[in-house]
Amino acid sequence: NAGVTQTPKFQVLKTGQSMTLQCAQDMNHEYMSWYRQDPGMGLRLIHYSVGAGITDQGEVPNGYNVSRSTTEDFPLRLLSAAPSQTSVYFCASSLRTGSNQPQHFGDGTRLSIL
Amino acid sequence: AQTVTQSQPEMSVQEAETVTLSCTYDTSESNYYLFWYKQPPSRQMILVIRQEAYKQQNATENRFSVNFQKAAKSFSLKISDSQLGDTAMYFCASHTSGTYKYIFGTGTRLKVLA
Numbered sequence: 001n002a003g004v005t006q007t008p009k010f011q012v013l014k015t016g017q018s019m020t021l022q023c024a025q026d027m028n029h030e031y032m033s034w035y036r037q038d039p040g041m042g043l044r045l046i047h048y049s050v051g052a053g054i055t056d057q058g059e060v061p062n063g064y065n066v067s068r069s070t071t072e073d074f075p076l077r078l079l080s081a082a083p084s085q086t087s088v089y090f091c092a093s094s095l096r097t098g099s100n101q102p103q104h105f106g107d108g109t110r111l112s113i114l
Numbered sequence: 115a116q117t118v119t120q121s122q123p124e125m126s127v128q129e130a131e132t133v134t135l136s137c138t139y140d141t142s143e144s145n146y147y148l149f150w151y152k153q154p155p156s157r158q159m160i161l162v163i164r165q166e167a168y169k170q171q172n173a174t175e176n177r178f179s180v181n182f183q184k185a186a187k188s189f190s191l192k193i194s195d196s197q198l199g200d201t202a203m204y205f206c207a208s209h210t211s212g213t214y215k216y217i218f219g220t221g222t223r224l225k226v227l228a
Contacts, residue, residue, distance in 0.1 A: 033216065040123070042205060042220035050214050058215065090159065098211025100147045100166050105159035 002026050006091050006106035013081045013113050021076040021109050023091030030096045032074040033058070033103070034066065036087040043090065049074055050097055081113045116141045118208050120219035127196045128227050134181075135191045135222045137206030146210040148182070148189045153221075154202040162204070165189065196226045 007022045025032065033048035035058075045058030049068040063085060065077040074093075078085060088110050092103035117140045127133035139148065150162040165173045165182050173180050177197075181190045193200055206219040 031214070035218070040220060042120075043207075043218040045215055045217065048214060056214070059217075088157070092159070092216075094216075097209075097214045098145070100164050102149055102151075102161040102164055103159075103216055108157050 004091055004093055004104050004106040006089075006109050008109060009107065010110050011112070013078075013111065015081060015083060015113060017081050019078050019081065021078075021089055021091075021111070023074045023076065023106060024072050025074075025093040025104070026072065027093065027095070027104065028071060029093035029104070030071075031094045031103075032068065033092050034064070034074070034076045035090045035092065036060065036085075037090060037108075038087050046076065046089075078111075083113045085111065086113045087111060116143075116208060116210060116213055116215060116217045118206050118217050118219040120206055120222050122222045123220070124223045124225070126225045126227055127193075129196055129198060131196055132192060132194045133196055133224065135193075135204050135206075135224065137189045137191070137219055139187050139189060139206070139208045141187075141208060141210055143210040143212045145212070146208055148180075149207040149209070149216075150178070150180070150189075150191045151205045151207060151218075152200075152202045153205065154199075159205075163191065193224075198226050198228060200224065201226045 034046040035043040047066040049055045091106045094103045095101040148165045177194045209216045
């Protein structure tokens with residue numbers, strides 16, 4: 001009964017480094033998404049996917065890439081980390097879009113960019 | 115554009131009292147869904163309650179209920195008999211089938227006082 005699994009839980013990077021935040025779900029959910037949470041700004045949508053092979057940009061996509069080669073996995077890539085990307089990142093999934101299906105969230109990744 | 119506004123950054127309530135958290139939204143879609151999520155200090159995101167826009171009846175879940183005013187685009191959360199465990203950040207969110215996006219408000223930090 002894993003649900004949505006995010007790794008790592010904590011990470012410290014230096015400016016300019018790249019890394020991938022992993023997200024996997026075992027519920028056969030169609031929809032997956034990435035958010036960043038910053039104080040006073042709520043959760044802002046970075047990228048989302050409505051199915052394998054389909055991704056699209058959210059509210060704050062700059063500096064991030066995603067891919068969805070399988071239904072289960074939706075990694076988020078930081079190409080060249082910047083201090084402005086210091087945040088808590090959440091991955092979420094839901095059974096399908098266009099319905100009352102809520103999103104199930106991972107436990108989050110706290111990322112610090114020095 | 116799809117927006118969600120929570121105008122109360124912080125609130126407090128005495129244990130056993132009732133508190134109402136405000137949320138307004140804007141969307142041009144006719145088919146949409148509204149959610150309240152709770153984020154305790156553990157950082158987990160937990161679904162509290164959901165409402166389908168096409169339903170006139172307000173949703174209720176035990177001590178939690180909503181006041182859904184469709185014409186005013188308002189979706190407030192009422193917590194009755196507040197408990198210390200209700201202390202958390204509360205996020206309002208909307209989802210439209212047309213945009214595939216879940217959009218969150220900036221959150222209200224609720225503190226229940228003993």
